[in-house]
Amino acid sequence: MSPPIRLVGAIAVQPAILALIPEFQAASGYTLAPRWELNPILKKQIEAGEPFDVVITNPNYAADLAALGKVGRESQVPFGRIAMGVGAKAGSLPLDLGSVAAFERALKGATSIAYATEGTSGSYFLGLLDRLGIAAEVTPKLVPTSGGQTATAVVRGEAELAVVPVSSILAAAPDVVLAGRFPSELQSYIDFDIGISVAAGDGKAARALSAFLTSPGSDEVLASKGLERR
Numbered sequence: 589m590s591p592p593i594r595l596v597g598a599i600a601v602q603p604a605i606l607a608l609i610p611e612f613q614a615a616s617g618y619t620l621a622p623r624w625e626l627n628p629i630l631k632k633q634i635e636a637g638e639p640f641d642v643v644i645t646n647p648n649y650a651a652d653l654a655a656l657g658k659v660g661r662e663s664q665v666p667f668g669r670i671a672m673g674v675g676a677k678a679g680s681l682p683l684d685l686g687s688v689a690a691f692e693r694a695l696k697g698a699t700s701i702a703y704a705t706e707g708t709s710g711s712y713f714l715g716l717l718d719r720l721g722i723a724a725e726v727t728p729k730l731v732p733t734s735g736g737q738t739a740t741a742v743v744r745g746e747a748e749l750a751v752v753p754v755s756s757i758l759a760a761a762p763d764v765v766l767a768g769r770f771p772s773e774l775q776s777y778i779d780f781d782i783g784i785s786v787a788a789g790d791g792k793a794a795r796a797l798s799a800f801l802t803s804p805g806s807d808e809v810l811a812s813k814g815l816e817r818r
Contacts, residue, residue, distance in 0.1 A: 590790045592621035593797055596634070597644035599624045599736045600670055600709070601780055603759035604813035605644070605801070611809075612800050618793045626707040626735040634658050641788040642797050646708060650781040659783035663795075665802055668815040669777040672709060675750040675757035676767040677742040683749075685768035688720075694749070694767075695726050702741035702750040705732040712776045713751050720774075739764050753778055755814035779818060 597605055602624045609620050625633065631649045634640060635656060643650065643659065644667055653659040674685060674694070684690040695701065695717075704710035717723040731747040738752040739760040749767070750757070757766045769775065782801060788794040800806065807817060 590618060590793050592619040593790070593793050594639060594641040595620050595622040595644070595797065596630055596638070596640045596642070597622060597624055598627045598630060598646070598780060599707075600753040600755050600778060601644050601667075601815060602736075603755050604668075604810045604815045607809050607813055608801065608806055612797065616793075616796050616800070618790075618796060620797070624736070626704075628706060629735075639787070640785050641790070641794045642785070643783045644780055644801075645783075647779050647781040650783045653783060657786060660786050663784035663798065664781050665783075665798065666818055667780040667782045667802060668810060669779045669818040670753040670755045670815050672712065672770045672776055672778070673752065673754040673757050673814075674767045674770075675739045675742060675752060675760065675764045676748070678761075678763055678765050680748075680765070680767070683767040685771065688771050688773050691771050691774060692720060692722055695729075696722065698729060698749045700729050700731050700747040700749070701726065702731040702733045702738050702747035702752075704735055704738045704752060707735055708778050709738075709751070709753050716774060716776075753814065758812075758814045777818070780815075 627646050650664050654661045683694050703713050717726050733741050739750050739756045741747045742750050743763045782798050784794045
């Protein structure tokens with residue numbers, strides 16, 4: 589029997605991948621040993637020599653790892669993208685996020701807003717506050733959280749709202765609800781690629797996983813978890 593496929597992936601894609609693992613394992617006979625981390629940390633770990641077989645991360649990070657000889661250049665393929673959203677505690681009053689003006693009002697009216705201090709979503713949100721000219725008013729309300737804990741901050745009573753990729757909000761249901769996605773004018777999609785390690789323990793198994801995750805047959809499950817193809 590082949591050893592488990594060492595999959596390392598961004599926290600944002602975790603809910604989608606976990607939903608697909610049983611189907612892949614049953615169909616292929618391979619097993620997976622997944623590990624999840626914030627994109628910047630994941631990249632640093634691989635650069636430092638952390639062993640892996642398959643990685644799911646931002647395209648620029650995957651390209652950097654390929655340039656370093658960690659990921660096979662020809663193996664890097666698009667996986668999908670996740671929109672930014674606003675989460676709230678289940679039972680909260682509905683929010684109007686349908687326009688830029690409504691979005692700004694929601695942020696200004698919130699008592700506290702959780703965001704991820706590391707990773708793509710947090711840096712984009714902070715930059716967006718500056719771009720909208722509301723940083724001075726909203727920043728004092730921000731609640732920094734660690735990766736994977738942002739959406740559930742509203743359940744723990746640490747924040748009224750959470751700004752995080754949609755996949756993380758959906759994964760925290762039913763305690764957390766998706767109050768809405770960012771307005772289209774402000775939306776930022778977090779892109780992800782799949783890459784295979786040049787030192788994969790079982791290259792055939794790694795390629796089988798990559799092919800499965802990028803196949804149209806996985807689209808419906810991925811969409812239900814907040815990840816869309818690009």
